[in-house]
Amino acid sequence: DTAVSQTPKYLVTQMGNDKSIKCEQNLGHDTMYWYKQDSKKFLKIMFSYNNKELIINETVPNRFSPKSPDKAHLNLHINSLELGDSAVYFCASSPRQGAGRDTGELFFGEGSRLTVL
Amino acid sequence: GENVEQHPSTLSVQEGDSAVIKCTYSDSASNYFPWYKQELGKRPQLIIDIRSNVGEKKDQRIAVTLNKTAKHFSLHITETQPEDSAVYFCAASFSGGYNKLIFGAGTRLAVHP
Numbered sequence: 515d516t517a518v519s520q521t522p523k524y525l526v527t528q529m530g531n532d533k534s535i536k537c538e539q540n541l542g543h544d545t546m547y548w549y550k551q552d553s554k555k556f557l558k559i560m561f562s563y564n565n566k567e568l569i570i571n572e573t574v575p576n577r578f579s580p581k582s583p584d585k586a587h588l589n590l591h592i593n594s595l596e597l598g599d600s601a602v603y604f605c606a607s608s609p610r611q612g613a614g615r616d617t618g619e620l621f622f623g624e625g626s627r628l629t630v631l
Numbered sequence: 632g633e634n635v636e637q638h639p640s641t642l643s644v645q646e647g648d649s650a651v652i653k654c655t656y657s658d659s660a661s662n663y664f665p666w667y668k669q670e671l672g673k674r675p676q677l678i679i680d681i682r683s684n685v686g687e688k689k690d691q692r693i694a695v696t697l698n699k700t701a702k703h704f705s706l707h708i709t710e711t712q713p714e715d716s717a718v719y720f721c722a723a724s725f726s727g728g729y730n731k732l733i734f735g736a737g738t739r740l741a742v743h744p
Contacts, residue, residue, distance in 0.1 A: 547731075555718055557675065557734040569729040604674065617730050619665065622674040 517541050520605050520623035527595060528631055534591045535626045537605030544609065545569075546588040547620065548580060551602040563588055592628075600630045633657060633725045637735025644711050645743055652738045654721035655703040663724035664697060664704045665732070670717045678719075679706070711742045 518539045527533055539546065547570075548560040562570035563582040577593045588605060605623040634657040644650050656664075665680035681688045681695045681704065688695050692711075697704040708715055721735040 555669075555737045555739075557720060557737075559731055559733065562729065562731060564729065570731050617663065617724055617732050619677045619680065620667075620675075620732060622676070624674050 518605055518607055518621050518623040520603075520626050522626060523624060524627050524629075526629045526631065529595055529597060531595050532591070532593045533595060533628070534589055535603055535605075535628075537588045537590075537623055539586055539605075539607040539621070539623075541607055541609070541621060543607035543621070544585055545607060545617070546582065546585070547606040547608070548588065548590050549604040549606060549622075551604060551625070553601070557604070561588075561590075595628075595630045597630050600628055602627045633733050635721060635723050635733050635735040637721050637738060639738060640736065641739045641741070643741045643743065646711060646713060648711055650706075650708045650711050650715070650740055650742075652706045652719055652721065652740075653703060654705070654723075654735050655701075656723040656733075657702070658723070658725050659699075659702060660726050661702075661723040662726070663730070663732075664695070665722050666693075666695060666706050667720045667722065667734075668717045669720065669737075675720060708740075711740075713742050713744055716740055716742045 520537045545564045547562045560574045561580045566582045579591045582588045602625040604625045606620040608617045608620050637654045662683040667675040668678045669675040692709050694707045718737045720737050722732045724730045
């Protein structure tokens with residue numbers, strides 16, 4: 515009954531490869547996010563989807579492509595992996611969005627640790 | 632720009648002491664300020680939050696204060712315990728169509744028995 519689940523938890527791959535991380539939430543939330551946490555623990559927003567629509571794109575390299583097939587799922591595909599992509603990627607969801615409304619609590623998944631060799 | 636600054640980056644206290652972490656934000660329109668705790672190898676989890684219509688909020692040993700004029704907010708933990716050891720993140724909600732949470736750089740709190 516995990517609220518926000520990500521797969522895989524660990525991913526080790528070579529430079530230049532393409533990889534995907536999947537995320538699913540069973541909380542009925544409309545909004546989902548991808549955050550990147552680097553080795554210094556800094557949490558940086560990458561993307562956000564609201565009801566399958568991309569609403570936030572934080573000038574992430576276009577090697578990163580999010581996809582939301584439905585509002586319960588948000589996947590992240592990364593092409594041509596680079597050393598600097600090594601990080602923990604957190605998926606999150608929140609129940610509220612829209613003009614004048616704040617995000618409310620973010621519910622994070624367990625994270626996917628990506629190591630690029 | 633959208634910025635949240637957090638201090639200190641590390642904090643070491645003795646069990647039973649108080650700990651204070653401070654954050655400042657750049658957008659005067661920000662209206663939501665949560666605090667997250669991240670234990671080693673775990674996900675960030677919300678511990679307390681405050682909205683701009685309130686100046687202070689308390690939940691047992693933790694409290695958050697907000698000064699909208701100065702654009703800063705603080706987390707106070709009293710009677711610290713070893714299990715409070717973790718990285719704490721402040722965040723502020725930035726508007727512009729759709730809101731997003733921008734996080735501070737984190738404070739690593741160590742509580743020594």
